Amino acid sequence: MTWTMNSCFVTLAVLFLWRVEDMAEACSCSPAHPQEAFCSSDVVIRAKAVGWQEVDAGNDVYGNPIKRIKYDIKQMKMFKGPSQDIDAIYTAPSSAMCGVTLETNGKKEYLITGKVEKDGLMHVTLCDFIKPWEAMSPIQKKSLMQRYETGCDCKIARCSSIPCMISGPMECLWTDWVTDKQVNGDQAQHYACIKRSDDSCAWYRGAAPPTKYFLDIEDP
Missing domain, CATH: 2.40.50.120 (OB fold (Dihydrolipoamide Acetyltransferase, E2P))
Structure with missing residues:
Protein backbone atom coordinates (compact mmCIF):
# COMPACT_ATOMS: atom_id res chain seq x y z
CA MET A 1 0.00 0.00 0.00
CA THR A 2 2.82 2.39 0.91
CA TRP A 3 4.66 1.62 -2.34
CA THR A 4 1.48 2.34 -4.34
CA MET A 5 0.95 5.68 -2.61
CA ASN A 6 4.57 6.67 -3.13
CA SER A 7 4.35 5.67 -6.78
CA CYS A 8 1.23 7.78 -7.26
CA PHE A 9 2.92 10.72 -5.54
CA VAL A 10 5.97 10.48 -7.81
CA THR A 11 3.74 10.25 -10.88
CA LEU A 12 1.76 13.32 -9.83
CA ALA A 13 4.98 15.21 -9.09
CA VAL A 14 6.36 14.41 -12.53
CA LEU A 15 3.11 15.46 -14.21
CA PHE A 16 3.15 18.69 -12.21
CA LEU A 17 6.71 19.46 -13.30
CA TRP A 18 5.81 18.75 -16.91
CA ARG A 19 2.88 21.13 -16.59
CA VAL A 20 5.10 23.84 -15.08
CA GLU A 21 7.61 23.39 -17.90
CA ASP A 22 4.82 23.61 -20.49
CA MET A 23 3.55 26.80 -18.91
CA ALA A 24 7.06 28.27 -18.79
CA GLU A 25 7.63 27.47 -22.45
CA ALA A 26 4.23 28.72 -23.64
CA CYS A 27 4.25 31.83 -25.81
CA SER A 28 1.82 34.54 -24.79
CA CYS A 29 1.54 38.20 -25.71
CA SER A 30 -1.03 40.96 -25.67
CA PRO A 31 -2.88 41.65 -28.94
CA ALA A 32 -1.80 44.77 -30.80
CA HIS A 33 -3.63 47.01 -33.22
CA PRO A 34 -1.77 47.14 -36.58
CA GLN A 35 -0.87 50.75 -35.89
CA GLU A 36 0.68 49.81 -32.54
CA ALA A 37 2.65 47.05 -34.24
CA PHE A 38 3.87 49.49 -36.90
CA CYS A 39 4.93 52.14 -34.41
CA SER A 40 6.71 49.77 -32.01
CA MET A 136 -4.84 42.85 -45.24
CA SER A 137 -7.72 45.28 -45.74
CA PRO A 138 -7.34 48.13 -48.28
CA ILE A 139 -7.27 50.66 -45.43
CA GLN A 140 -4.52 48.74 -43.61
CA LYS A 141 -2.42 48.67 -46.77
CA LYS A 142 -3.01 52.38 -47.33
CA SER A 143 -2.20 53.24 -43.71
CA LEU A 144 1.22 51.60 -43.93
CA MET A 145 2.36 54.31 -46.34
CA GLN A 146 1.92 57.24 -43.95
CA ARG A 147 -1.16 57.21 -41.75
CA TYR A 148 0.01 54.83 -39.02
CA GLU A 149 3.25 56.79 -38.68
CA THR A 150 1.41 60.09 -38.17
CA GLY A 151 -0.36 58.54 -35.17
CA CYS A 152 2.68 57.10 -33.40
CA ASP A 153 2.47 59.82 -30.74
CA CYS A 154 -1.04 58.63 -29.89
CA LYS A 155 -1.82 55.72 -27.61
CA ILE A 156 -4.32 52.95 -28.37
CA ALA A 157 -6.06 51.74 -25.19
CA ARG A 158 -7.37 48.17 -25.38
CA CYS A 159 -10.87 47.51 -24.03
CA SER A 160 -11.37 43.87 -23.06
CA SER A 161 -14.57 44.26 -21.03
CA ILE A 162 -17.21 46.87 -20.31
CA PRO A 163 -16.93 49.45 -18.80
CA CYS A 164 -13.70 50.90 -20.16
CA MET A 165 -12.57 54.40 -20.99
CA ILE A 166 -9.60 56.45 -22.08
CA SER A 167 -7.44 58.21 -19.50
CA GLY A 168 -6.51 61.24 -21.58
CA PRO A 169 -7.00 63.07 -24.90
CA MET A 170 -4.01 61.34 -26.51
CA GLU A 171 -5.73 57.93 -26.39
CA CYS A 172 -8.08 56.07 -28.73
CA LEU A 173 -10.24 53.32 -27.24
CA TRP A 174 -9.87 50.01 -29.11
CA THR A 175 -13.09 48.04 -28.60
CA ASP A 176 -12.88 45.24 -31.22
CA TRP A 177 -12.67 42.51 -28.57
CA VAL A 178 -15.92 43.74 -27.01
CA THR A 179 -17.90 44.64 -30.14
CA ASP A 180 -16.65 42.04 -32.65
CA LYS A 181 -15.39 39.34 -30.23
CA GLN A 182 -12.06 39.27 -32.08
CA VAL A 183 -8.82 41.22 -32.32
CA ASN A 184 -9.01 41.68 -36.09
CA GLY A 185 -12.28 43.60 -35.96
CA ASP A 186 -13.61 46.77 -37.57
CA GLN A 187 -11.21 49.18 -35.85
CA ALA A 188 -8.18 47.02 -36.60
CA GLN A 189 -9.12 46.67 -40.26
CA HIS A 190 -10.49 50.12 -41.09
CA TYR A 191 -9.27 52.73 -38.58
CA ALA A 192 -6.13 54.57 -37.53
CA CYS A 193 -5.65 56.63 -34.36
CA ILE A 194 -4.52 60.05 -35.63
CA LYS A 195 -3.50 63.27 -33.91
CA ARG A 196 -5.85 66.18 -34.61
CA SER A 197 -5.04 69.87 -34.90
CA ASP A 198 -5.66 70.40 -31.16
CA ASP A 199 -3.12 67.63 -30.33
CA SER A 200 -5.83 65.24 -29.18
CA CYS A 201 -6.12 61.82 -30.85
CA ALA A 202 -9.16 60.21 -32.46
CA TRP A 203 -10.06 57.31 -34.72
CA TYR A 204 -10.00 58.15 -38.41
CA ARG A 205 -11.56 56.06 -41.16
CA GLY A 206 -11.09 56.63 -44.86
CA ALA A 207 -8.73 56.19 -47.79
CA ALA A 208 -7.96 59.89 -48.22
CA PRO A 209 -5.64 61.81 -45.84
CA PRO A 210 -7.49 63.39 -42.89
CA THR A 211 -8.64 66.96 -43.28
CA LYS A 212 -7.05 69.49 -40.96
CA TYR A 213 -10.05 69.48 -38.63
CA PHE A 214 -11.30 65.93 -39.13
CA LEU A 215 -14.11 64.60 -36.97
CA ASP A 216 -13.81 61.43 -34.90
CA ILE A 217 -14.25 58.33 -37.15
CA GLU A 218 -15.17 60.44 -40.18
CA ASP A 219 -15.34 58.63 -43.49
CA PRO A 220 -14.83 61.12 -46.32
Whole structure:
Protein backbone atom coordinates (compact mmCIF):
# COMPACT_ATOMS: atom_id res chain seq x y z
CA MET A 1 0.00 0.00 0.00
CA THR A 2 2.82 2.39 0.91
CA TRP A 3 4.66 1.62 -2.34
CA THR A 4 1.48 2.34 -4.34
CA MET A 5 0.95 5.68 -2.61
CA ASN A 6 4.57 6.67 -3.13
CA SER A 7 4.35 5.67 -6.78
CA CYS A 8 1.23 7.78 -7.26
CA PHE A 9 2.92 10.72 -5.54
CA VAL A 10 5.97 10.48 -7.81
CA THR A 11 3.74 10.25 -10.88
CA LEU A 12 1.76 13.32 -9.83
CA ALA A 13 4.98 15.21 -9.09
CA VAL A 14 6.36 14.41 -12.53
CA LEU A 15 3.11 15.46 -14.21
CA PHE A 16 3.15 18.69 -12.21
CA LEU A 17 6.71 19.46 -13.30
CA TRP A 18 5.81 18.75 -16.91
CA ARG A 19 2.88 21.13 -16.59
CA VAL A 20 5.10 23.84 -15.08
CA GLU A 21 7.61 23.39 -17.90
CA ASP A 22 4.82 23.61 -20.49
CA MET A 23 3.55 26.80 -18.91
CA ALA A 24 7.06 28.27 -18.79
CA GLU A 25 7.63 27.47 -22.45
CA ALA A 26 4.23 28.72 -23.64
CA CYS A 27 4.25 31.83 -25.81
CA SER A 28 1.82 34.54 -24.79
CA CYS A 29 1.54 38.20 -25.71
CA SER A 30 -1.03 40.96 -25.67
CA PRO A 31 -2.88 41.65 -28.94
CA ALA A 32 -1.80 44.77 -30.80
CA HIS A 33 -3.63 47.01 -33.22
CA PRO A 34 -1.77 47.14 -36.58
CA GLN A 35 -0.87 50.75 -35.89
CA GLU A 36 0.68 49.81 -32.54
CA ALA A 37 2.65 47.05 -34.24
CA PHE A 38 3.87 49.49 -36.90
CA CYS A 39 4.93 52.14 -34.41
CA SER A 40 6.71 49.77 -32.01
CA SER A 41 8.62 47.83 -34.70
CA ASP A 42 12.08 48.59 -36.04
CA VAL A 43 11.24 47.11 -39.44
CA VAL A 44 7.98 46.78 -41.39
CA ILE A 45 8.19 45.09 -44.78
CA ARG A 46 6.17 43.34 -47.44
CA ALA A 47 8.04 40.18 -48.38
CA LYS A 48 7.85 36.50 -49.21
CA ALA A 49 9.95 33.63 -47.85
CA VAL A 50 11.95 31.71 -50.46
CA GLY A 51 13.84 29.27 -48.22
CA TRP A 52 14.79 28.38 -44.66
CA GLN A 53 17.41 26.60 -42.57
CA GLU A 54 18.19 25.95 -38.92
CA VAL A 55 21.25 27.87 -37.75
CA ASP A 56 23.32 28.18 -34.58
CA ALA A 57 22.87 31.39 -32.61
CA GLY A 58 25.50 30.97 -29.90
CA ASN A 59 25.01 29.45 -26.45
CA ASP A 60 22.77 30.23 -23.52
CA VAL A 61 24.03 31.01 -20.00
CA TYR A 62 24.41 27.27 -19.31
CA GLY A 63 26.48 26.66 -22.41
CA ASN A 64 23.70 24.96 -24.35
CA PRO A 65 23.52 25.77 -28.07
CA ILE A 66 20.76 28.12 -29.19
CA LYS A 67 19.02 27.29 -32.44
CA ARG A 68 17.20 29.72 -34.72
CA ILE A 69 15.28 29.40 -37.95
CA LYS A 70 16.63 31.62 -40.68
CA TYR A 71 14.17 32.52 -43.42
CA ASP A 72 15.62 33.77 -46.68
CA ILE A 73 13.20 36.38 -47.97
CA LYS A 74 12.57 38.48 -51.03
CA GLN A 75 11.58 41.97 -49.98
CA MET A 76 8.83 43.54 -52.06
CA LYS A 77 8.58 46.88 -50.20
CA MET A 78 9.89 48.46 -47.02
CA PHE A 79 7.48 50.67 -45.08
CA LYS A 80 9.82 51.25 -42.14
CA GLY A 81 13.40 50.26 -41.47
CA PRO A 82 17.04 50.64 -42.50
CA SER A 83 18.22 51.96 -45.84
CA GLN A 84 19.30 48.54 -47.12
CA ASP A 85 16.93 45.71 -48.09
CA ILE A 86 16.23 42.88 -45.66
CA ASP A 87 17.24 39.52 -47.15
CA ALA A 88 16.73 37.27 -44.10
CA ILE A 89 14.76 37.14 -40.86
CA TYR A 90 15.35 35.00 -37.78
CA THR A 91 12.91 33.37 -35.38
CA ALA A 92 12.78 30.73 -32.64
CA PRO A 93 12.53 27.08 -33.77
CA SER A 94 9.08 26.38 -32.24
CA SER A 95 5.80 28.16 -31.58
CA ALA A 96 6.16 27.37 -27.85
CA MET A 97 9.20 29.67 -27.94
CA CYS A 98 7.28 32.28 -29.99
CA GLY A 99 8.75 31.07 -33.28
CA VAL A 100 7.01 32.06 -36.51
CA THR A 101 6.20 29.66 -39.36
CA LEU A 102 6.14 31.03 -42.92
CA GLU A 103 5.42 29.34 -46.23
CA THR A 104 8.64 29.14 -48.22
CA ASN A 105 7.38 28.38 -51.71
CA GLY A 106 8.00 31.98 -52.76
CA LYS A 107 4.35 32.52 -53.65
CA LYS A 108 2.77 33.86 -50.46
CA GLU A 109 3.46 37.49 -49.58
CA TYR A 110 3.36 38.69 -45.98
CA LEU A 111 3.35 41.92 -44.06
CA ILE A 112 6.12 41.34 -41.53
CA THR A 113 7.00 43.52 -38.54
CA GLY A 114 9.99 42.84 -36.33
CA LYS A 115 12.94 44.08 -34.32
CA VAL A 116 16.61 44.61 -35.16
CA GLU A 117 18.58 42.95 -32.35
CA LYS A 118 22.12 43.63 -31.15
CA ASP A 119 23.46 41.33 -33.85
CA GLY A 120 22.09 43.74 -36.46
CA LEU A 121 19.69 41.12 -37.83
CA MET A 122 15.90 41.22 -38.06
CA HIS A 123 14.17 38.93 -35.56
CA VAL A 124 10.45 38.11 -35.45
CA THR A 125 8.17 36.37 -32.96
CA LEU A 126 4.51 35.39 -32.73
CA CYS A 127 4.01 38.64 -30.82
CA ASP A 128 4.91 40.65 -33.91
CA PHE A 129 2.25 41.55 -36.47
CA ILE A 130 2.74 39.08 -39.33
CA LYS A 131 -0.12 38.61 -41.74
CA PRO A 132 -0.62 37.35 -45.32
CA TRP A 133 -0.68 40.40 -47.58
CA GLU A 134 -3.88 39.21 -49.27
CA ALA A 135 -5.64 39.19 -45.88
CA MET A 136 -4.84 42.85 -45.24
CA SER A 137 -7.72 45.28 -45.74
CA PRO A 138 -7.34 48.13 -48.28
CA ILE A 139 -7.27 50.66 -45.43
CA GLN A 140 -4.52 48.74 -43.61
CA LYS A 141 -2.42 48.67 -46.77
CA LYS A 142 -3.01 52.38 -47.33
CA SER A 143 -2.20 53.24 -43.71
CA LEU A 144 1.22 51.60 -43.93
CA MET A 145 2.36 54.31 -46.34
CA GLN A 146 1.92 57.24 -43.95
CA ARG A 147 -1.16 57.21 -41.75
CA TYR A 148 0.01 54.83 -39.02
CA GLU A 149 3.25 56.79 -38.68
CA THR A 150 1.41 60.09 -38.17
CA GLY A 151 -0.36 58.54 -35.17
CA CYS A 152 2.68 57.10 -33.40
CA ASP A 153 2.47 59.82 -30.74
CA CYS A 154 -1.04 58.63 -29.89
CA LYS A 155 -1.82 55.72 -27.61
CA ILE A 156 -4.32 52.95 -28.37
CA ALA A 157 -6.06 51.74 -25.19
CA ARG A 158 -7.37 48.17 -25.38
CA CYS A 159 -10.87 47.51 -24.03
CA SER A 160 -11.37 43.87 -23.06
CA SER A 161 -14.57 44.26 -21.03
CA ILE A 162 -17.21 46.87 -20.31
CA PRO A 163 -16.93 49.45 -18.80
CA CYS A 164 -13.70 50.90 -20.16
CA MET A 165 -12.57 54.40 -20.99
CA ILE A 166 -9.60 56.45 -22.08
CA SER A 167 -7.44 58.21 -19.50
CA GLY A 168 -6.51 61.24 -21.58
CA PRO A 169 -7.00 63.07 -24.90
CA MET A 170 -4.01 61.34 -26.51
CA GLU A 171 -5.73 57.93 -26.39
CA CYS A 172 -8.08 56.07 -28.73
CA LEU A 173 -10.24 53.32 -27.24
CA TRP A 174 -9.87 50.01 -29.11
CA THR A 175 -13.09 48.04 -28.60
CA ASP A 176 -12.88 45.24 -31.22
CA TRP A 177 -12.67 42.51 -28.57
CA VAL A 178 -15.92 43.74 -27.01
CA THR A 179 -17.90 44.64 -30.14
CA ASP A 180 -16.65 42.04 -32.65
CA LYS A 181 -15.39 39.34 -30.23
CA GLN A 182 -12.06 39.27 -32.08
CA VAL A 183 -8.82 41.22 -32.32
CA ASN A 184 -9.01 41.68 -36.09
CA GLY A 185 -12.28 43.60 -35.96
CA ASP A 186 -13.61 46.77 -37.57
CA GLN A 187 -11.21 49.18 -35.85
CA ALA A 188 -8.18 47.02 -36.60
CA GLN A 189 -9.12 46.67 -40.26
CA HIS A 190 -10.49 50.12 -41.09
CA TYR A 191 -9.27 52.73 -38.58
CA ALA A 192 -6.13 54.57 -37.53
CA CYS A 193 -5.65 56.63 -34.36
CA ILE A 194 -4.52 60.05 -35.63
CA LYS A 195 -3.50 63.27 -33.91
CA ARG A 196 -5.85 66.18 -34.61
CA SER A 197 -5.04 69.87 -34.90
CA ASP A 198 -5.66 70.40 -31.16
CA ASP A 199 -3.12 67.63 -30.33
CA SER A 200 -5.83 65.24 -29.18
CA CYS A 201 -6.12 61.82 -30.85
CA ALA A 202 -9.16 60.21 -32.46
CA TRP A 203 -10.06 57.31 -34.72
CA TYR A 204 -10.00 58.15 -38.41
CA ARG A 205 -11.56 56.06 -41.16
CA GLY A 206 -11.09 56.63 -44.86
CA ALA A 207 -8.73 56.19 -47.79
CA ALA A 208 -7.96 59.89 -48.22
CA PRO A 209 -5.64 61.81 -45.84
CA PRO A 210 -7.49 63.39 -42.89
CA THR A 211 -8.64 66.96 -43.28
CA LYS A 212 -7.05 69.49 -40.96
CA TYR A 213 -10.05 69.48 -38.63
CA PHE A 214 -11.30 65.93 -39.13
CA LEU A 215 -14.11 64.60 -36.97
CA ASP A 216 -13.81 61.43 -34.90
CA ILE A 217 -14.25 58.33 -37.15
CA GLU A 218 -15.17 60.44 -40.18
CA ASP A 219 -15.34 58.63 -43.49
CA PRO A 220 -14.83 61.12 -46.32
